[in-house]
Amino acid sequence: MKKEKRKIGAEEKFYVATQWQLMWRKFKKHKLAILGGTILVIFYVLGTFCEFFSTQDLYKQHLGYIHAPPQRIRFFHEEGFHLRPFVYGLKRRLDPRTLRRTYVEDKTKKYPIYFFVHGDKYKLWNLFPTDVHFFGVKEGTMFLFGTDKLGRDLFSRNLYAARISLSVSLIGVALSFVLGCILGGISGYFGGRVDMAIQRVIEFLICIPTIPLWMALSAALPKKWSPIKVYFGITIILSIVGWCGLARVVRGKLLELREEDFVMAAKIAGASELRIIVNHLLPSFLSYLIVSLTLSIPNMILGETSLSFLGLGIRAPAVSWGVLLQNAQNVRTVALHPWLLIPGLFVIITVLTFNFLGDGLRDAADPYK
């Protein structure tokens, strides 16, 4: 009896829930999307506070540790378990014949890892000077992802790169969102000749192969530009093509909704066109917009990474995942130092999680199905 009552309660809740509550409920059922969302939140937090989470300065070179392999965080020592994790020191050997540097773990040297250690000085967001890092070692060195050919810590560099790679795509998507909404909105709402013209422009842009076009446009960015200018230049280039898909979604949905009774009612009531669009139409397809936004971010990330990898995108000294992957251009180097491919792993994970999140959102966008 009691059980039945609770069941009815749940059912009633279903009927009185708002659309957004229903969506959230449906979204929660999509396990992969939740996982993806969580990973993305972690990545964005790491990227936003990369100075704090990185263990070292971005440009600090350790000349004794060139191409050093990643050091593993350990809990077990010869004597047994340690609650405080530590890393072993690295000992360098020079192969007398091939003159190649190799590194081995030096088990006599143990560097325990502490939280909130004082390390390299930095300014968080260029505003707050401090030297506290989230974790690190007090003495010795710790390279969790190894070092590059100049002996710079790749863990820290990957975090700094995350900031740029992740934000380029967000800003790019925001730009294409604005463009897509305006042009798609005009096209769908007014129809007729304007619609014709805008649709032809979109079809035209879609037939140009994107990467060659992006390459040409970014190669044309002046060499003298500062990293910040290049950054925004690249973002704009990426969104030149990015808005097309979004505009199509907006147009399609608008055409569908324009015929609905509530739009007619609003028109008869004397609402202005802007008011109809913003107050009545936009909320109805906002969820679809969010889905296609989420699904268009991966393309931006892949575009930025590809361009930077070729040396046409973000330029050193700024770092992005693509810039870091430039170190891995030579197969022989990669075979000797596989950890140079770690930024690629970040790219794959990010793109995957955006896809998962987008899938979950798409299912949730239509909660009545």
Added chain:
Amino acid sequence: MLIYVMRRFLYMAVILLLLSVVAFIIIQLPPGDYVSAYIAELETMKGERMEEAEIIALRKAYGVDQPIYIQYFKWIRKLLRGDFGISLQWQRPVIDLIAERLPLTVMICALATVFTYAMGVPIGIYSAIRQYSAGDYFFTVVGFIGLAAPNFLLALILMFLFYKYLGLSVGGLFSTQYMNVPWSVGKFIDMVKHLPIPVIVIGTPGAAALIRTMRGCLLDELHKQYVITARAKGVAERTLLFKYPIRVAINPIVSTIGWTLPWLVSGGTITEIVLSLPTTGPLLFQALLKQDMELAGSIIMFLSFLTVIGTFISDILLALLDPRIRYERST
């Protein structure tokens, strides 16, 4: 039908014209013009400054002192006569450079298309029929990774694996001994050996996307009533599948075959650069780095022309095959 083809043809012509405008803009993009670059080149080579009168004469000869739209029309007129200018970097006619490399690009793209469909359609059908089986999960994971990995990274990883475990250096399209010799049977066999990696790398993202679409479309069909009816009537499973739902589900996929082309060319460019194939991708890259814009603009124009023409042909073929498209689009 004829009206449909004519209309499509006219439409294609307009797009090609617009593409030439884009190519022209790209050529004009970098600061300075062809003549100033040429003069700078000459001055560094000879080590002496040029006379003012000579510079003006040069500018006049190349027509850079005229307004931009006149320059554009002059450029187009030259194009129609087959004169695409001279590459600053190679000191050779642009058209020769492109002619050398374009056939290989076309071949690789064509093979990648075949690979995309040969992998995507059967695997998609399998995944839909055996939904939630181990194989379905396996292909879903592979598909997602194929979608998420940038082309060049896939190329790097494959090269790395081949190098590390098989000791093979897999870049390029020909072994060193065949690099600069004319075509022969040996050279052809050598090229065939080098082809799989670029084709796999370029085709994988497309195949991954295709698996997803094919699976989704077929699953939608499988839950429809006519399938249940057919089953209830005792139609053999295999006949049933291949005769009805698969045919319906495959239609949207085949009809968008033309849309995959820009994608393939785009991904192909970057893969070709990483694998250093003797195709247009690396040529474009080098041209852009050297600001050799006549060459770069022409390559982009050719690549887009090819995609547009490819799309046009596939549309016509589809209209021939499927009367529904013919009627829908000609009205």
